[in-house]
Amino acid sequence: MSAPLVELRDISIAFGGIKAVDHVTVDLYPGEVVGLLGHNGAGKSTLIKCLSGAYQADAGEIFINGEKVEIKNPRDARALNIETIYQTLALADNLDAASNLFLGRELVTAAGFVNDAAMESETRKIMGRLNPNFRKFKDPVKALSGGQRQSVAIARAVYFNAKILIMDEPTAALGPHETQMVAELIQELKAQGLGIFLIEHDIHNVMKLCDRASVMKNGRLVGTVNVDEVTDEDILGMIILGKSPEPAQSERTQ
Amino acid sequence: MTDTAPPQTDTGKRSLFQTLEIDSRLLGMIGAFVVLALAFNFVTDGRFLTPRNIFNLSIQTVSVAIMATGMVFVIVMRHIDLSVGALLAFTSATMGVMQVSVLPQTLGLGIGNPLIAPIAIATGLAVGTLVGAFNGWLIGYQRIPAFIVTLGGLLIWRNFGWYESSGQTLGPLDATVLQFGGIDGTLGETMSWVIGALAAAGAVWALWRARANKVLHDFTVKPVWAEVALASIIITAIMGFVWLLNSYQMPAARLRRVFAARGEIMPEGFSAGYGLPISVLVLIVVAVVMTVVARRTRLGRYIFAAGGNPDAAELSGINTRLLTVKVFALMGFLCALSAVVAQARQTYHTNDIGTLDELRVIAAAVIGGTALAGGIGTIYGAILGAVIMQSLQSGMAMVGVDAPFQNIVVGMVLVLAVWIDIQYRKRMGEKI
Secondary structure, three states, rough: OOOOOEEEEEEEEEOOOEEEEEEEEEEEOOOEEEEEEOOOOOHHHHHHHHOOOHHHHHHHEEEEOEEOOOOOOHHHHOOOOEEOOOOOOOOOOOOEEEHOOOOOOOOOOOOEEEOOHHHHHHHHEEEEEEEOOOOOOOOOOOHOOOHHHHHHHHHHHOOOOOOEEEEEEOOOOHHHHHHHHHHHHHHHHHOOOOOOEEEOOOOOHHHHHHEEEEEOOEEEEEEEEEEHHHHHHHHHHHHOOOOOOOOOHHHHOO | OOOOOOOOOOOOOOOOOHHOOHHHHHHHHHHHHHHHHHHHHHOOOOOOOOOOHHHHHHHHHHHHHHHHHHHHHHHHHOOOOHHHHHHEEEHHHHHHHHHHHHHHHOOOOOOOOHHHHHHHHHHHHHHHHHHHHHHHHHHHOOOOHHHHHHHHHHHHHHHHHHHHHHOOEEEEOOOOHHHOOOOOOOOOOHHHHHHHHHHHHHHHHHHHHHHHHHOOOOOOEEEEEEHHHHHHHHHHHHHHHHHHHHEOOOOOHHHHHHHHOOOOOOOOOOOOOOOOEHHHHHHHHHHHHHHHHHHHHHHHHHHHHHOOHHHHHOOOOOOOHHHHHHHHHHHHHHHHHHHHHHHHHHHHHHOOOOHHHHHHHHHHHHHHHOOOOOOOOOOHHHHHHHHHHHHHHHHHHHHHOHHHHHHHHHHHHHHHHHHHHHHHHHHHHHHH
């Protein structure tokens, strides 16, 4: 098998003596969705923030397409086509959708001024694809519903041709219709060959959306399984008891 | 996901002001200012709205207004700067020493050398920018709260200035520097009309550019009559202001001195208006530049993003620490620029120059709608805030209100303005 799209190898981070992530290795292939599961505080978000550039690992290495990379900050991650949709959405509430979508990567005019009209035009285009009901282009995003805000966050990740997408509980604040919308989008992006890390609490969503699932507990990796070879109960057992099912079922892990 | 895409325009009734796309908050402030001015004018039997008083109000507002534009950025980023008055004093002392002793004596340029003003002002601006950047570094990189850093600065910088000037009043200042003070540095009638016409042309051009850019991207634009109406209002306001300042006539004695200096005799019946003060022109340039920075540059966008959600800005790859340094450096630069105006207006440097300016500047920004919670604020609002505060104070002085009562009123207006702003935002929030 060719090199994975992403490999986080032997990552460790400690905060003031507490090992938030303890020698964890996970990987991700193109066109694949890998679920990251575990209790609150299991270390999923911390681990993934090493990839998105929000944190730097104390130890361990990151490989993209087999090449070792250094990700020191969110700019480095973006340069490697890694986009993140954060649990907290990471939107500036006082700015409109277009300003948020292009934040840090504004379109500018020849004279170097930000080109709001061009950015709004692009935002209308991508929103027309992702969420055709969206039309609050002039309002600050604090005036938007949870689903509308989520579509802004997703549009931001999708617009810039992400190769690697990190989604931190993308449906946590959404209603059933919007959750369905996100699920469809994940399928679509997967079909386009993106690799997606999905942090998710809802086992039902994991079974439906993910190809593999890596389970963490207390900062350690319990194991990685192919979702269609296990049951809901197997995964729940991993999350709650920290116990791997029979090793035969996880041959794709290293 | 199968719904048909709705049209991009909002339908339904639109009020006149919505069609004109004028900010209702701006209208409210202008309305409050007009009521205030008319009330003072009534109480003072028409002395408030004379060209002379409007001229004086303008030059009294400049120093605080310049700093208030910088304070908008500082407060938008959820910081505060309590050291602006002290920094004004420090930079003023620096420029005073340069003009009075260092340049003419130590460096031997001699009094009245044309290089003195540019070198002294450049030094002051550099010192202000550096001190501001240092404040920003302590806040952004060392994570000391801005309140503490600048509270310390409030005590530190003025007294640095004290040692610099050995506690003395510095003067006489360079003649070119004095031009920034107001009454001794005006453009005259013709030049004022030219500047006014250029400003009006610039405003119309900006309106036209904005419209053309919208058309380019197939957005709906205002009806043409609305654009024309807006342009007319702007042109009338600019030209009206120039006309008022030109109507303030120089006293005959002063004119005779001007002619005498040129070795001529003043013709009978000759008169000349003061026109636009250079200090007001400086403020206008600062206002335009700061507005462009706020709305049309990445720097401005990042300042507002960082104020709205610092984490989001950081995760979007914005270096918020460096941004903090830039914002405080800009604040320091504007303090130094204010110092030029302030020292020229009082024609010498004193140790108490700019005392309590930090409070006036913060009050102007806040009355102008800058939210201390961050993320919200406008440059024009802060300037209007400064104008309203100055009008209140001068108006009350003209009416003969006791100084302590003046402070009580200004304090109450500050709190009231913020309360009205909160109610206004609630209203807007409910509508959405």
